Amino acid sequence: MKAKVYVTLKPGVLDPQGKAIQHSVELLGFGDISDVRQGKYFEIALNDAVVEAEAQAAVTRMAAEVLSNPIIEDYRVEFEA
Amino acid sequence: MKAKVYVTLKPGVLDPQGKAIQHSVELLGFGDISDVRQGKYFEIALNDAVVEAEAQAAVTRMAAEVLSNPIIEDYRVEFEA
Numbered sequence: 001m002k003a004k005v006y007v008t009l010k011p012g013v014l015d016p017q018g019k020a021i022q023h024s025v026e027l028l029g030f031g032d033i034s035d036v037r038q039g040k041y042f043e044i045a046l047n048d049a050v051v052e053a054e055a056q057a058a059v060t061r062m063a064a065e066v067l068s069n070p071i072i073e074d075y076r077v078e079f080e081a
Numbered sequence: 082m083k084a085k086v087y088v089t090l091k092p093g094v095l096d097p098q099g100k101a102i103q104h105s106v107e108l109l110g111f112g113d114i115s116d117v118r119q120g121k122y123f124e125i126a127l128n129d130a131v132v133e134a135e136a137q138a139a140v141t142r143m144a145a146e147v148l149s150n151p152i153i154e155d156y157r158v159e160f161e162a
Contacts, residue, residue, distance in 0.1 A: 006122055021123070021148075030143050032136060035126035041087055042102070045116035055113060062111050067102070 001046045003059040006076040007068045008039035042067055052079075082127045083161045084140040088149045089120035123148055133160075 009015050015037045022036040044062075046055045060077050068075040090096050096118045103117040125143075127136045141158050149156040 008122070008124065018123075025143055025147055028147065030139055030147075032128045032131040032139070033125060034128050035124075037124045039122040039124065041089070041120040041122040042099075043089065043116075043118045043120065044114060047113045047115050050113040058111055058113070062106055066106055066109065066111075 001048065001050060001052065001055055002080045003044040003046065003055070004078045004080070005042040005044065005059070005063045005067055006039060006078075007042075007063070007073050008076075009037060010072055010074050013072045040067070082129065082131065082133065082136055084125040084127065084136070085159045085161070086123040086125065086140070086144045086148055087120060087157045087159075088123075088144070088154050089157075090118060091153055091155050094153045121148070 018035070018037040021038065022033060025033060025036070042063075044059055046059070056077075056079055059079075063075040063077050064070065099116070099118040102119065103114060106114060106117070123144075125140055127140070137158075137160055140160075144156040144158050145151065
């Protein structure tokens with residue numbers, strides 16, 4: 001079983017890294033870009049023996065408590081069989 | 082229009098950051114995890130006036146040339162209206 005966790009800055013939180021990327025790509029000639037925000041992406045592989053409901057609960061807790069900072073970041077979890 | 086770009090290490094490329102995360106979460110009591118790999122995630126907002134086909138081509142080129150390192154990374158692009 002595989003889980004994908006996406007961590008993004010909450011709306012309203014400044015993203016200087018995203019702004020730097022936006023500025024750079026504009027200098028490189030990519031126009032029409034109004035905003036770039038950078039986030040993090042994790043692929044988590046779980047042992048096949050694990051019970052699906054338990055694994056989903058564990059990964060969701062891991063995303064909330066370890067992989068993201070709840071003060072400034074949101075997270076989203078997807079599961080694949 | 083909005084584009085999402087996911088950048089991941091190619092299979093076979095060592096991911097020390099992912100290994101460090103895996104080790105940490107194991108110490109924190111999350112078992113049954115066989116692998117963790119970290120990637121990058123970008124949300125790119127485009128001006129509404131832009132032609133869709135052109136924007137898709139531009140974002141795909143940006144993902145290939147700027148946001149990812151083709152030697153060690155793969156990228157995936159998704160578009161939302």
